[in-house]
Amino acid sequence: MEKRKNITAIVGPKGGVGKTTISANLAIALSKLGKKVIAVDLDLGASNLHAIFGLRNSKYSLDDFVQNRVKKLTDVVLDTNIDNVGIICGGDVPGITNMPYQKKLKLIRHLLTLDSDLVILDLAPGASFNVADFAIIAQRTLLVTTAEVPSLMNVYSFIKATVFRRLNFFFKSKKCDGLPELLEKAKNFDNYPHLKTMEGFFREAGQINSVVADSAKKILSRIEPFLVVNRVRKKNDANVGMVIQNLLREYLGIKSTVIMTIREDNAVGDAIARMKPIMIEAPNSLFSQDIKKIASRLCM
Numbered sequence: 001m002e003k004r005k006n007i008t009a010i011v012g013p014k015g016g017v018g019k020t021t022i023s024a025n026l027a028i029a030l031s032k033l034g035k036k037v038i039a040v041d042l043d044l045g046a047s048n049l050h051a052i053f054g055l056r057n058s059k060y061s062l063d064d065f066v067q068n069r070v071k072k073l074t075d076v077v078l079d080t081n082i083d084n085v086g087i088i089c090g091g092d093v094p095g096i097t098n099m100p101y102q103k104k105l106k107l108i109r110h111l112l113t114l115d116s117d118l119v120i121l122d123l124a125p126g127a128s129f130n131v132a133d134f135a136i137i138a139q140r141t142l143l144v145t146t147a148e149v150p151s152l153m154n155v156y157s158f159i160k161a162t163v164f165r166r167l168n169f170f171f172k173s174k175k176c177d178g179l180p181e182l183l184e185k186a187k188n189f190d191n192y193p194h195l196k197t198m199e200g201f202f203r204e205a206g207q208i209n210s211v212v213a214d215s216a217k218k219i220l221s222r223i224e225p226f227l228v229v230n231r232v233r234k235k236n237d238a239n240v241g242m243v244i245q246n247l248l249r250e251y252l253g254i255k256s257t258v259i260m261t262i263r264e265d266n267a268v269g270d271a272i273a274r275m276k277p278i279m280i281e282a283p284n285s286l287f288s289q290d291i292k293k294i295a296s297r298l299c300m
């Protein structure tokens, strides 16, 4: 699937780590930097992105597109009352979380052609194929975690699963016998300790097909995870990003991880209670300051 420059997926395999709050406010911060942004609620089972923008009812939602009531995805882009920020509200149809593959492809096709400088995808928790597929089309994936160990481990597992899924697609597209099977073995490395690291994997893969193995290595070297540690309370919390960074380097051979942090801030809850985005209500709050830094980094 073609990768487009303007899609940023907000992923956090653990629930409640701040994906939706970050998506909405990041969209606003990016608009303040002169970008036209559309925020898309892809948490299809439990959509709430509109609430962070303070919108109560949505005239149109993703349902209308998925159920073919409108032809184009642009038909369901709504105003947020904030200049240059549009929103596509999530649907509420039971079963939509298991969207048939063809519908998903159509949605992805339309997402890729939305008219804006940036598209922000607010994704569901978990690591389902739905989440992974939307994350894969994005040019940039922001992995949101808190400093708690379960959330950190979920993030690591998610990146690992995406790496394996990407390699699997690649090996199959090259019709290279032996490599998908080797990948399967590497997934269950308990029985194959020499495949525990990507280095070990590529050593053996190179013996099966050195050209394809080298290309796959290049694909991995281009992966640049963007970790956001949210709700940072103390100095130590900010360091946990390094734990993931080290795991990624050691086991998956991913060297260029970006780490950003967002501080814990009571103003976040206050803004939600007033049904106003914090970036508008309290643009100089700790949370807003940190989101602005992330927005600037995304524009680099």
Ligand SMILES: Nc1ncnc2c1ncn2[C@@H]1O[C@H](COP(=O)(O)OP(=O)(O)OP(=O)(O)O)[C@@H](O)[C@H]1O
Pocket: 012, 014, 015, 016, 017, 018, 019, 020, 021, 022, 043, 123, 124, 125, 230, 231, 232, 262, 263, 264, 265, 266, 268, 269, 272, 287
């Ligand atoms: N930096 C922060 N400081 C204080 N509260 C925060 C911060 N970030 C998020 N929260 C709070 O955490 C809660 C969960 O946030 P949010 O709904 O954005 O998470 P989520 O990852 O989208 O959840 P889900 O996985 O259910 O979609 C909200 O009550 C929000 O106000």
Ligand SMILES: [Mg+2]
Pocket: 019, 020, 021, 043, 122, 123
């Ligand atoms: Mg959410």
